[in-house]
Amino acid sequence: MPQALPTPQSGDVFLRISAHLAERTDIASALAAVADEIAEVIPFTHADLCLIDRPGWLASYEVGIRTRWSRARTRLDAAPIRDLLTGKCEFMLCHDAMTDPRQTFPGACSEPIFNHKLRSRVHVLMKVMGQPIGTLNISHATPGLYTPETVTRAQHIADVLSPYFHALHTAELAQRATRVGHEARAREEGLRQGALELTQALEQQQQRIGMDLHDQTLADLTRLLRDVTSEAAVPPNDLAQRITETIGDLRRIIDTAVPTLLELFGFAHAVRVHLERAVGSAPIRIEVTDDSDGAPERLDPTVRTALFRITQEAINNAARHSGARRIEVRIDPAPPGGLVLTVRDDGCGIPAEPPRQSGLTNIRTRARLISARLDIASAGGTTVRVALEGQP
CATH class of the missing domain: 3.30.450.40 (GAF domain)
Known part of the structure; x- marks a missing residue:
């Protein structure tokens, strides 16, 4: 009852x-x-x-x-x-x-x-x-x-x-x-401003590539032409070494302009190759870990390329300016369907007044354009963290 x-x-x-x-x-x-x-x-x-x-x-x-x-x-x-x-x-x-x-x-x-x-x-x-x-x-x-x-x-x-x-x-x-x-209008204004900043950054990048080609590759080829056409005989081994070095320099310029490794071998492999090239022969320990089950490969190609550019810039900053002994890149899942990419080093951190702001500016601009959450921390080194929500 x-x-x-x-x-x-x-x-x-x-x-x-x-x-x-x-x-x-x-x-x-x-x-x-x-x-x-x-x-x-x-x-x-x-x-x-x-x-x-x-x-x-x-x-x-x-x-x-x-x-x-x-x-x-x-x-x-x-x-x-x-x-x-x-x-x-x-x-x-x-x-x-x-x-x-x-x-x-x-x-x-x-x-x-x-x-x-x-x-x-x-x-x-x-x-x-x-x-x-x-x-x-x-x-x-x-x-x-x-x-x-x-x-x-x-x-x-x-x-x-x-x-x-x-x-x-x-x-x-x-x-x-x-x-x-209000949020939609703020995002629209952010995208408009971000597109303007990215256009300016791309123009600067094109100018830099042109200068690299002029100052480095063109100068190397000119010297090779002079050596080949001179009356003095150039040992074949020396000539081969110079040509190899010129090809290597040109390849680095091309890789900066077109992320071919990203398309051919995938995101994590392209990041590892770029990290190895950025570090070169310096005594820096490197590590790339992808625990996201290949989440970057499921991103829209434009978003994936922008994420790779952000990673490149963060790696370059760590390798060239931080004095780090270790650089780590991690890709972790962020349910539902998103990811978090982290570039961390144990270097000197970001100066209060860094002499060059364009790298950080490019990172922030690209993150804003793909609606990613960006955190840059400078304590015990530098940590760049990019979070992307899952795409419908």
């Missing part, structure tokens, strides 16, 4: 609920403010409001126990209350939700039911102007506690709560839309 619910001690419970709600401006505090009054009408272990947040998605606000339901939005088709919101029933009354197939169907977001033994459950619709805006959900660990009378009580509570929480939720959605709009 189901246990009898206590009768409310005072007839002004609903007036007190209205008075509490009139003083609140956000959903969470408003629900907490009326929790005692709800418990006076219907004892509960857990209670929550599940509001339609956007088409197909629900937002939950809880009292009594905090669960995953309020930590993230829930898809309607995975919610234990889906039958109620899709019109299959007018209310839901569960003797034991842990064994009720309406609550624990395959794919259901029902972990809190089992984690907190929410056995007795009652769910009723919240409506405004005849349209559902969500549900009031009340649960208790005791099985079979709630009865049809509980449904009636819950519906009375829901009818009182609905207009208040609809107004609060509408205001919250408007604030969110305003915030999203």
Whole structure:
């Protein structure tokens, strides 16, 4: 036999609920403010409001126990209350939700039911102007506690709560839309500024490549031509050595301009090769670790190239300016579907007023253009950390 619910001690419970709600401006505090009054009408272990947040998605606000339901939005088709919101029933009354197939169907977001033994459950619709805006959900660990009378009580509570929480939720959605709009405009301005800075950086890079070709490769070829056409015989071994060195210099310039290794052998291998070249014969220990199961290879090609350029610049700074004895590059997963790339050295760190800012500027610009989170720390060496969220 189901246990009898206590009768409310005072007839002004609903007036007190209205008075509490009139003083609140956000959903969470408003629900907490009326929790005692709800418990006076219907004892509960857990209670929550599940509001339609956007088409197909629900937002939950809880009292009594905090669960995953309020930590993230829930898809309607995975919610234990889906039958109620899709019109299959007018209310839901569960003797034991842990064994009720309406609550624990395959794919259901029902972990809190089992984690907190929410056995007795009652769910009723919240409506405004005849349209559902969500549900009031009340649960208790005791099985079979709630009865049809509980449904009636819950519906009375829901009818009182609905207009208040609809107004609060509408205001919250408007604030969110305003915030999203501001963030979108800020991102657009950041991309515009970033594109301008990158254009300037690319122009500088082209000028540098031209100077390298003029000052180094062209000069080397001119000397070779002079040696070959001079009357003095040049030993073949010397000539071969000079040609080999010129080819090597030209290859380094080309590799800087076009990351062919990235396309041919993949991200981690290209990073290792660049790190070995940057270090050269210096006594610097190097390490490249990819624990992301090849996540860089799944990036959009433009994003992957930008990430490689950031890595190149960070490695060059560490190899040329830090005096490091160790340089490490790590690629780690960042669920869901993202990655974190870290370039760390044990060198002298970044000076308070570095003589050359273009390298760090290029890193920041490229990170902004691919919407990556960038952290540069200078303590016990330098750490450059780039985080990319998963791409749809």
